[in-house]
Amino acid sequence: MPLFAVPPPEAARRDLAQVLAEGPFSRALSLAIDRSGLGLARLGSRLTAAGVPVSTTTLSYWRTGRTRPERPHSLRAVTVLEDVLGLPARSLTGLLSRPGHCGAPDPVGWERLWGPRNGVLPVLRSFDAADETSLLVLSLHEAVYVGADRCLARLRVREVVRAIEEPVQARVVALRGCAPGRPPRLVSTRYCRAVRTEVLAEPGFVISELVPARPLAVGEIAILEYEFEYTDDVPDTSYDRRFRHPVAEHLVEVHFAPEALPSACHAYRLDGPAGVEREVAAVPVAPETPALCFASEVGAGIRGLRWGWP
Incomplete structure (x- = not known):
């Protein structure tokens, strides 16, 4: 179910669709959060309720690009975020798994x-x-x-x-x-x-x-x-x-x-x-x-x- 009552402007809708198709992940997440109208605290509460708690600081880092989800717990949280933000399945996780995303290969553990x-x-x-x-x-x-x-x-x-x-x-x-x-x-x-x-x-x-x-x-x-x-x-x-x-x-x-x-x-x-x-x-x-x-x-x-x- 969509989490916003009034559809966003068409330009914003196009921007989100383009970033979901091309990346980067941080920009796509940021636009999706803005469209939803949910604050980071409410998003954190939804994630906690779904059994994948993530701090508001970490969510802020993800949306600004300071860090990105890497660990299994974080990737599960991104999957939940797709549902909470009303996005298609794997629209965000797909950006993370795309070869060459963010311009750098995945780091070793x-x-x-x-x-x-x-x-x-x-x-x-x-x-x-x-x-x-x-x-x-x-x-x-x-x-x-x-x-x-x-x-x-x-x-x-x-x-x-x-x-x-x-x-x-x-x-x-x-x-x-x-x-x-x-x-x-x-x-x-x-x-x-x-x-x-x-x-x-x-x-x-x-x-x-x-x-x-x-x-x-x-x-x-x-x-x-x-x-x-x-x-x-x-x-x-x-x-x-x-x-x-x-x-x-x-x-x-x-x-x-x-x-x-x-x-x-x-x-x-x-x-x-x-x-x-x-x-x-x-x-x-x-x-x-x-x-x-x-x-x-x-x-x-x-x-x-x-x-x-x-």
Whole structure:
């Protein structure tokens, strides 16, 4: 049964029909909500009554494009929304499942990257932007610094991103320290700002949600720069980055203090944290120059560098 008493203007009807046919999902949901006359609180009540509760904050993020439904519970909620909003079956879910929707492939699960029993997973899932796809990472440049004590000292990151849906949502980044109880800390940002940071002291994690310094239009390019500082004093022999989405290019450079120059270094790829190292390649190490590893068209998974001393 329609949820509005007076038909909307013909132009609005045509706009909704076109967006339901072409996407994006966020725009279609927003127009459908406007047409229904229901507020987010009432929509939330309908979803709760149907057994698929969704917070008004999450509904707001879905309609503005800051996040999108990814998990089975969320997709069931979208199916209920189609009925509540008087839309044809699969009109919204079809936009989510369409190949190439939102301009980016579906991300791999956090479980694949961190392991199904990792204690960081519940905190990652608490970030509404953890399943983001509105920012497409075009280029990722990381600089890791190893001190004379052979401990990781700091990590500097520069990301070049393109907005593929608006409003632009956040980037969620997670970094693990080398010892329990001594997590890294976010010490600076440039061209972006942290809107939320969670520290998991015991497992040694820090998770930050970063947003661009200003709203971006669809197609616009931006730079995000941020720096973490390691706080533990445990020597480490590797650094890796975990990719949920493909990235056009990735460069990691490891700067060793002259007193801590390793005897060997190699790059590798993992499908998961318990996987076997693949695509192993020797990386030259020399005084006064960083160890470098560059890859293009990087797929989802784990990529890193490993080194050792005599």
